[in-house]
Amino acid sequence: MKLDKNTVAKRYGKAIYELATEKGQAEDVYNELLSLREIFEALPDLGNILSDRRLNLQEKRSLMDELIQNFTGIVYNALEVIFKYGRMYDLLLIIDEYEKRYDDDKGxxxxxxxxxxxxxxxxxxxxxxxxxxxxxxxxxxxxxxxxxxxxxxxxxxxxxxxxxxxxxxxxxxxxxxxxx
Structure with a gap:
């Protein structure tokens, strides 16, 4: 059964937020995700390119390596998992979910x-x-x-x-x- 984008985004966003909170890194992860959002908003097709199964895996991997080199820990690992499962096109929704949870906790x-x-x-x-x-x-x-x-x-x-x-x-x- 294929999950819809919103369900996937909620699950990933929740998992990332819970891990970041558990490690005491919620704000750092939040800031990294905001900078990641800027990249994906500036390059709107990037998520689709990185998720397209028809494209060469080595080229996508090279592009992904270039993208994630500036990120650390939780965000780096989350990007690897999201890429591995071909869900990079859902990244902005995942960031939205994380941001919503972060903002909710901050009131x-x-x-x-x-x-x-x-x-x-x-x-x-x-x-x-x-x-x-x-x-x-x-x-x-x-x-x-x-x-x-x-x-x-x-x-x-x-x-x-x-x-x-x-x-x-x-x-x-x-x-x-x-x-x-």
């Missing part, structure tokens, strides 16, 4: 907020505090997006959950009710 909620106009700093800070409280976290780090098409209000997305207080959605809902 930090990551998410995004979309508004029609830019928020002032005090508004963004107040919103971050409210969102953190609503979801049971100490703090929230919200990436701000501006999208005039939402007309007004806010749209908050975090941990797979959405709070849609946009005027656009309210208008669409009203339009649906009136058309019944």
């Amino acid at each position: 930090l909620l990551l998410g995004s907020v979309t508004t029609a106009v830019p928020l002032k700093k005090e508004q963004k800070d107040k919103l971050a505090t409210k969102v953190a409280q609503k979801f049971g976290y100490e703090t929230a780090n919200l990436q701000e997006n501006v999208d005039p098409s939402i007309v007004g209000g806010i749209l908050v997305e975090t941990n797979g959950r959405v709070i849609d207080g946009s005027l656009k959605t309210q208008i669409e809902n009203l339009r649906k009710k009136l058309s019944k």
Whole structure:
């Protein structure tokens, strides 16, 4: 039975996080994974290339050796296992899972907020505090997006959950009710 990407990412991310925590290296591993994320975001096809069974193993191994030479311990070993099982295309999802677990343990909620106009700093800070409280976290780090098409209000997305207080959605809902 082939596992889906999210299941694989959760398992690998959890295993890496648990090992890093057990060894007292969670923050070091976190920082190494962030730098690894930058590489894979700059070279979006790298994961697919390293996982493609049709490509020459020696060439992939050479590329992999070049990639992992800058990493140590847990990250190095995790990359070797992920490469061995041909799951390098899942690496960003694995890093996301590790980051989520790390942030959860630190009491930090990551998410995004979309508004029609830019928020002032005090508004963004107040919103971050409210969102953190609503979801049971100490703090929230919200990436701000501006999208005039939402007309007004806010749209908050975090941990797979959405709070849609946009005027656009309210208008669409009203339009649906009136058309019944």
